[in-house]
Amino acid sequence: MGIKYAIEAADIEGAAGPALYAAELLLYRAQYGETVHRLADTEQAAALAIKARNARRSWHGDSVEATIVAVKARRLGGKIGQTRALIEPKPVGEAWPHEAADPRLRREKAELLAATGQYDQARTLAAEIGSPFVVAEIEAVVLTSTAEDSVAAAAWQVALDAAESDSDILMAVRGLAHTGGELPDLTDMEQQHPRMVAEIRTIHRAMGAGAERSKPCAPAPPNTLCSR
Incomplete structure (x- = not known):
């Protein structure tokens, strides 16, 4: 499925899977593909990943998987403050307690700490x-x-x-x-x-x-x- 069709599928309300897939495609294109809109791709990837995160939260799905895609997109776009907000637990950031405690997200935090x-x-x-x-x-x-x-x-x-x-x-x-x-x-x-x-x-x-x-x-x- 191409990025255009993936984004269209992601427009469906509550479509966490298509939104995350579209985010991953945009993130990959921003890093390795041929695009003149790298920052726009990272912004859209982050937005779609956050949409998937929120949808998965509503039915107690794996919101961490989607959060990690959003984190990578924010970092690629140079948005360090916004990246940190995705990782840190409330009230400092946006992460729910179980998300912030997940080893996958803690790894992202360790990488961000080292990079900064x-x-x-x-x-x-x-x-x-x-x-x-x-x-x-x-x-x-x-x-x-x-x-x-x-x-x-x-x-x-x-x-x-x-x-x-x-x-x-x-x-x-x-x-x-x-x-x-x-x-x-x-x-x-x-x-x-x-x-x-x-x-x-x-x-x-x-x-x-x-x-x-x-x-x-x-x-x-x-x-x-x-x-x-």
Whole structure:
């Protein structure tokens, strides 16, 4: 289904599934597709994901899944304050208590903390979550912003070794690319995620050519951009 038809389907009142699907398509296009309206795509993706979140809340469905898409869209659009509001529990933010306590959303919070320079809080939260990959990921993000490339690359390799999913692998490999580390064989991953792998290889070539990395900006998750 194309984005146009997905958006039309999402207009149906209470259609949480189509709204979330359309949000995911827009988010992917904003990051990897050919669009001249990247910010508009991220805004629409966030709005549709929030619509899906609210609909799922009404029947006690998985509102966290939709919230995460909204979080990624807000981060991609550089809306850090709005991103934080989606993650933090009421009354500070919008998240319901069970959403804020969900490990998936807590991971998003840890990533946001690390990306915005709140390293101690990010490390503490990652340790509380208890996922070996998240702990390694957050440490690698911190070192990417604070240490030499070789040190950061070693940390991303540790994260890659602890990866539990394709998205974890893409995150770690992207970090290796940003820090000039050695990339693993991506042949199988390329069949499933061709545009993401192409971007990773482009970054790796640029870093190998001597491009300088901006220290305050760590590699972002596959569906996000680094925000300053």
